[in-house]
Amino acid sequence: MISIQGLYKQFGNLEVLKGINLEVEKGNVVVIIGPSGSGKTTMLRCLNVLETPTKGVISIEGNTLDFSGTVPKKNIAAFRRLTGMVFQSYNLFPHKTALENVMEGPLIVKNENKDTARKKAQILLEKVGLGDKIDFYPAQLSGGQQQRVGIARALAMEPKVMLFDEPTSALDPELVGEVLKVMKDLANEGMTMMVVTHEMRFAREAANEVIFMDQGVVIERNNPEEIFTNPKEERTRKFLNMIQ
Amino acid sequence: MKMYLNSIFADPERTARLMDIAQSSFLPLLKGAIFYTIPLTIITFIVGLVLAILTALARISHVKVFQIIARVYVSAIRGTPLLVQLFIIFYGLPNIGIIIDSYIAAVIGFSLSVGAYTSEIIRAAILSTPKGQWEAGYSIGMSYPQVLRRIILPQAARVSIPPLSNSFISLVKDTSLASLVLVSEMFRKAQEIAASNYEFLLVYSEAALIYWAICFILSIFQQYFEKKLDRYV
Numbered sequence: 126m127i128s129i130q131g132l133y134k135q136f137g138n139l140e141v142l143k144g145i146n147l148e149v150e151k152g153n154v155v156v157i158i159g160p161s162g163s164g165k166t167t168m169l170r171c172l173n174v175l176e177t178p179t180k181g182v183i184s185i186e187g188n189t190l191d192f193s194g195t196v197p198k199k200n201i202a203a204f205r206r207l208t209g210m211v212f213q214s215y216n217l218f219p220h221k222t223a224l225e226n227v228m229e230g231p232l233i234v235k236n237e238n239k240d241t242a243r244k245k246a247q248i249l250l251e252k253v254g255l256g257d258k259i260d261f262y263p264a265q266l267s268g269g270q271q272q273r274v275g276i277a278r279a280l281a282m283e284p285k286v287m288l289f290d291e292p293t294s295a296l297d298p299e300l301v302g303e304v305l306k307v308m309k310d311l312a313n314e315g316m317t318m319m320v321v322t323h324e325m326r327f328a329r330e331a332a333n334e335v336i337f338m339d340q341g342v343v344i345e346r347n348n349p350e351e352i353f354t355n356p357k358e359e360r361t362r363k364f365l366n367m368i369q
Numbered sequence: 370m371k372m373y374l375n376s377i378f379a380d381p382e383r384t385a386r387l388m389d390i391a392q393s394s395f396l397p398l399l400k401g402a403i404f405y406t407i408p409l410t411i412i413t414f415i416v417g418l419v420l421a422i423l424t425a426l427a428r429i430s431h432v433k434v435f436q437i438i439a440r441v442y443v444s445a446i447r448g449t450p451l452l453v454q455l456f457i458i459f460y461g462l463p464n465i466g467i468i469i470d471s472y473i474a475a476v477i478g479f480s481l482s483v484g485a486y487t488s489e490i491i492r493a494a495i496l497s498t499p500k501g502q503w504e505a506g507y508s509i510g511m512s513y514p515q516v517l518r519r520i521i522l523p524q525a526a527r528v529s530i531p532p533l534s535n536s537f538i539s540l541v542k543d544t545s546l547a548s549l550v551l552v553s554e555m556f557r558k559a560q561e562i563a564a565s566n567y568e569f570l571l572v573y574s575e576a577a578l579i580y581w582a583i584c585f586i587l588s589i590f591q592q593y594f595e596k597k598l599d600r601y602v
Contacts, residue, residue: 173508175504175507175508198512202510202512205507205508205509205510206510208508209508209509210504210505210508212501212504212505212508214501216499216501216502216504216505217505218502218505218506218520219524220523220524220527220598229509229511229519230509230510230511233511233515233519234509234510234511234515235510278505278509279508279509281509282509282510
């Protein structure tokens with residue numbers, strides 16, 4: 126369903142991604158781990174085209190972007206709609222209420238009418254447990270609540286894949302659980318997900334697959350059980366030893 | 370000063386005359402303010418703000434030509450006196466066959482000035498909006514103009530209200546320069562009245578008070594807007 130072929134990304138002289146090849150099947154939950162600077166966030170951002178790859182081909186459900194040439198803006202916008210992005214720092218729109226944040230995409234990008242968009246947004250906010258907070262501004266919400274609005278906002282565009290970029294890293298420890306629970310529910314519903322996280326428990330409990338990245342390449346991929354208890358590669362073992 | 374006050378209060382006839390002039394000049398001055406000063410301010414500020422947004426966007430765009438045009442415009446306007454600009458437009462352009470009505474000339478001159486100065490305010494405000502806001506907009510499929518209009522500019526507006534109010538209040542007073550290109554705004558009215566009765570101190574002070582009153586009311590609006598836009602922060 127998702128396919129990444131020969132993905133390279135360079136920032137100036139710094140090569141961050143050095144030829145990523147990856148296939149993800151529909152409905153899979155893939156957790157990407159690795160030391161900082163390994164390129165995991167950059168890879169995720171390339172899938173949302175927030176970063177333009179230096180070269181490579183990415184494709185989601187038959188929609189393909191080939192970065193060996195120039196890619197038209199129109200194609201990028203269409204491609205972005207296949208993915209929903211959840212940011213480490215939530216990035217909610219501070220001048221809009223929770224409801225308005227979730228409605229924004231359907232209203233402006235999909236041109237849905239206001240009533241439909243509102244109803245859908247309301248249902249999504251209830252789903253992430255914020256049915257009673259729809260008229261609150263982001264500043265009036267806790268970090269965990271804000272991140273759940275962020276998830277609802279991404280879901281409102283009905284993406285084929287949800288991308289999570291360290292969704293709980295900015296949260297106070299006691300707020301991590303509520304966000305992970307929403308993510309687990311989503312995984313159980315069959316959503317295809319790619320998650321960059323340091324939450325190894327989430328990886329064990331919700332992931333079908335764990336990918337270990339280091340220095341811009343995929344070192345090892347396996348099911349969580351195998352990778353955590355019996356890593357094949359030396360670098361994976363070292364990394365897991367360090368964080369556990 | 371003492372002599373002036375003495376001349377007023379020692380002589381009941383002069384006191385009466387001054388009271389009379391103060392009273393009879395108030396309405397013409399107010400008319401000058403209502404029909405010329407205030408509309409001129411509002412029109413030029415709106416046109417100027419549009420120019421400012423375009424200039425700011427040109428400055429932060431990746432197209433070199435736009436950047437250069439914007440830089441030259443801002444530099445030229447900020448580097449020359451407003452009065453000289455007005456004179457070039459109203460008295461200078463007729464030499465090459467472009468004759469512009471005095472009021473329009475004033476609108477053009479002031480708008481160009483407001484556009485250049487406030488473009489820096491707008492540019493700073495846009496740049497102060499976190500990069501994540503752009504990314505969040507793009508990530509839900511919004512286009513550049515959509516993100517700009519719906520996400521970035523509303524947030525930039527909040528930050529820029531205090532400095533923009535400053536520019537607006539400055540503009541109210543700068544419009545008095547239009548008197549020199551024959552626009553019959555309040556200060557020109559004051560000059561005409563004072564020229565006929567020689568009570569310069571009285572009439573100009575009266576005009577000054579009206580300017581002050583207008584600016585005072587504007588600063589109340591500023592506070593109101595700031596509060597209104599502050600609600601979500």
